Amino acid sequence: MIEMKSEILSIICIKPSSPTPSHLKIFRLSLLDQLSPTIHGNMTFFYTSNVKILSNLSQTLQDSLSQTLTLFYPLAGRLQDAATVDCNDEGVLFIEAQVNVQLSEFLSQPDFKLIDHLLPSTDSETMGLSNGAMLLVQFTSFTCGGMAISLSMNHKLADLSALVTFLQSWTNYSHSFHKPVVPDFIGPNLLPARDDFPNMSASVNISTAKFTLRRFVFSASKIAELKDRVYERFLQVMKRHPSRVEVVLALIWKCAIAANRSKSGSFKPSALFQAVNLRKRMTPPVPESAFGNFVWPFMVIAEEDNKDDLELHELVIDMRRAFNSFCRDMADKFKGEEGHLAILGALKERGEFFKNRKEMTVYKCTSWCKFPLYDTDFGWGKPVWHVSxxxxxxxxxxxxxxxxxxxxxxxxxxxxxxxxxxxxxxxLLKYATLNPSIACA
Incomplete structure (x- = not known):
């Protein structure tokens, strides 16, 4: 068990390198932004380095972040209400810290309890200093010269795809390329926020029960075995090949249902919500550089079918059918004058479905696969690992x-x-390894 101690070296406010023009000072969010919860999601990137003088790296990050905020000016502002950002250039919080262990020690078997040392603190003192900042960054050095860069961004402004766009611009500025990826603030025009949605903002129900986080890794060869296991039946029904994400997620869901059944002694119907990036599924497609929230979940149901065990291929088929149905019938409706009606209808339908299903166990999934997170290079190489x-x-x-x-x-x-x-x-363990070591090389 590693005993990690952290020391905060500095806390400063980073403001945009150029002031936001007066005509951009008030930024109206999209309806999907308006409905997103006011929470900060986090992402941490780990880097090895032989560089001795970490202060130069910190300054490079600060300078390039300041340039990036000029383009992503809402991030340097403050929420005025559920649908409006005051782009007042108050800036983001940048924390520099150090820990007393080597990166290789931490990555030998990542302990998620220790990651708190690497995240921008959410304690009252730090949050007071942040003064409602939409983005907090922590740059942490390990004793070996390795580094961790953690971002904590308000979900009101960005989904994962938007975070990637921000990172691409920041890393380009850090490299002095001066050709950042320019964000496209198309969301508010595509699906404007509405004043008649005052109480509809999504909330996150913080779990009162104690829960555990675990990391499982599926190698390429094991994923191939899973695909082979469902391939024939899936192809027969869907006329296509199953994806990596589908077979891995189906197995996890199957085993989670089995664990819940074993605990309670009986089968409970289950719902799986999967988040979908709407950008490329709209007509015409929305640019990948579109900044904001362009995500909506579709639902898959597993109900008792008088079998002792759920069939993996059936779960994969149900997932693909639900996905296809959503993309065909719903994904393109989240825009225009009728977009808010589609959202209201979807929320009402979901509420009606669960009203008489109090015993249903709900799981929520998001996939970061195919997002270029391992390309996040600030000038000293690509990350050896990233985690949220x-x-x-x-x-x-x-x-x-x-x-x-x-x-x-x-x-x-x-x-x-x-x-x-x-x-x-x-x-599960036939296909996955529980929390294996991460190589720094």
Whole structure:
């Protein structure tokens, strides 16, 4: 067990390198932004380095961040209400810290309890200093010269794709390329926020039950085995090939349902929500550089079918059918004058569905696969690992590419009792490795 101690070296406010023009001072969010929860999501990138003088790297990050904020000016502002940002250039918080361990020690078997040392603090003192900042950054040095860069960004302004656009611009400025990816603030025009949605802003129900986070890694060869297992039946029904994400997610969901059944002694119907990036599924497609929230979940149901065990291929088929149905019938409706009606209808339908299904167990999944997160190079190489830690909500599944690009890491939260069963599931461990070491080389 590593005993990690951290020391804050400095806390400063980074403002845009150029002031925001007066005609851009008030930024109206899109309706999807308006409905997003006012929480900060986090992402941490780990880097090896032989550079001795870390202060130069910190200054490079600060200077390039200041340039980047000129383009992403809402991030340097403050929320005025659920649908408006005051782009007042108050800036973002930048924290520099150091820890007393080597990067290789930490990555030998990542301990998610220790990642708190690397994240911008959410304690009252730091949040008071941040004065409502939309973005907090922490740059942490390890004793070996390795580094961690953590971002904590308000979900009101950005989904993962928007975060990637921000990172691409920041890293380009850090390299002095001066050709950043310019954000496209198309969202408010595509689907404007509405004043008649005052109480509709999404909230995150912080789990009152104790839950556990675990990391499982699926190698390319094991994913191939999973695909082979469902391939014939899937192809027969869907006339297409199953994806990596589908087979891995189906197995995780299957094993989570089994753990819940083992704990309670009976089968409970289950719903799986999967987040979909709407950008490329609209007509015409929205640019990948579109900044804001362009995500909506579709739902897959697993109900009792008088079998002792759910069939993996059936879950994969159900997931693909639900995805196809959503993309065909719903994805293009989240825009224009009728867009708010589509959202109201979807929320009402979901509420009606769950009203009489109090016993249904709900899981939520997001996939970061195929997002170029391992290209986040500030000038001293690509990251050896990246991670986002969920400490608020149970029954979540986040999937990400391994550094090689052909495997999948799964970050799973379950209630303590469920996880105590889930993490020893023989079917799961046939395909996944629990929290293996991360090589720094």
């Amino acid at each position: 830690v969920n400490k608020m909500v149970s029954n979540t599944i986040a999937l990400a590419d391994t550094r090689s690009g052909d495997g999948i890491e799964a970050f799973i939260t379950l209630d303590d009792e469920d996880m105590a069963i889930f993490e020893y599931n023989e079917e």
